[in-house]
Amino acid sequence: MKHLGTITLETERLLLRRYVPDDAEDAFNNWTNSETVTKYLIWPPHGTLDVTRGYIQYCIDGYKNADNYNWVIEYKENGQVIGSISVVRLEEEIDCAEIGYCLSEKYWGRGIMPEAFGRVIAFLFREVGVNRIQATHDTNNPKSGRVMEKCGLQYEGTLRQAGKNNQGIGDKVVRAILREDYDIRSGSEER
Numbered sequence: 579m580k581h582l583g584t585i586t587l588e589t590e591r592l593l594l595r596r597y598v599p600d601d602a603e604d605a606f607n608n609w610t611n612s613e614t615v616t617k618y619l620i621w622p623p624h625g626t627l628d629v630t631r632g633y634i635q636y637c638i639d640g641y642k643n644a645d646n647y648n649w650v651i652e653y654k655e656n657g658q659v660i661g662s663i664s665v666v667r668l669e670e671e672i673d674c675a676e677i678g679y680c681l682s683e684k685y686w687g688r689g690i691m692p693e694a695f696g697r698v699i700a701f702l703f704r705e706v707g708v709n710r711i712q713a714t715h716d717t718n719n720p721k722s723g724r725v726m727e728k729c730g731l732q733y734e735g736t737l738r739q740a741g742k743n744n745q746g747i748g749d750k751v752v753r754a755i756l757r758e759d760y761d762i763r764s765g766s767e768e769r
């Protein structure tokens with residue numbers, strides 16, 4: 579892999595960019611303090627704006643590492659910061675990146691996360707040289723599985739009682755896309 583860090587990526591509707599301190603209020607109002615968004619996440623709602631401010635500073639500090647991939651999602655139409663997508667785990671020996679994401683409930687159902695994830699997948703395969711991109715979700719959170727499916731991640735299995743989130747211990751679905759799958763998929767889309 580050739581690490582490039584969190585560089586700005588763009589799609590039709592979105593800007594994926596580094597966090598800045600001014601993002602705290604939007605982040606807090608849109609997702610970091612939401613019971614609904616965090617239902618199947620491993621962290622609880624932030625509770626106060628200061629917790630989000632501290633979290634964003636932690637993210638900003640992380641950008642000094644070239645292998646850090648942590649984007650905030652800006653909706654171009656209104657300039658609002660509406661969610662995030664990041665590499666939550668890198669396995670260097672097998673060129674594997676695991677992705678996590680969340681989005682303000684107000685923006686659900688518009689294909690926004692598939693658009694963001696699709697751009698991140700292209701970047702990781704084409705520019706960073708990743709070979710495998712994986713993601714996992716709780717069996718009770720199929721919405722997240724749909725995003726993965728739309729982006730070409732295949733179902734690989736369900737690990738029983740292998741995950742813990744705000745709902746407790748649960749079964750975890752593993753999905754992944756390989757660079758070779760992506761090449762075939764991109765080829766068929768171009769034809």
Ligand SMILES: CC(C)(COP(=O)(O)OP(=O)(O)OC[C@H]1O[C@@H](n2cnc3c(N)ncnc32)[C@H](O)[C@@H]1OP(=O)(O)O)[C@@H](O)C(=O)NCCC(=O)NCCS
Nearest residue numbers: 615679680681686687688689690691692714715721722724
């Ligand atoms: C998972 C998530 C990122 C989906 O993003 P999105 O941009 O809404 O994705 P899509 O528009 O493609 O919708 C995905 C599925 O969610 C469901 N969905 C969409 N809008 C919905 C809404 N308003 N209410 C309930 N479900 C909805 C649909 O099943 C949809 O699939 P479909 O298009 O085949 O009908 C978003 O729901 C989210 O942030 N959830 C909370 C955080 C989370 O669970 N992160 C992943 C942890 S593994």
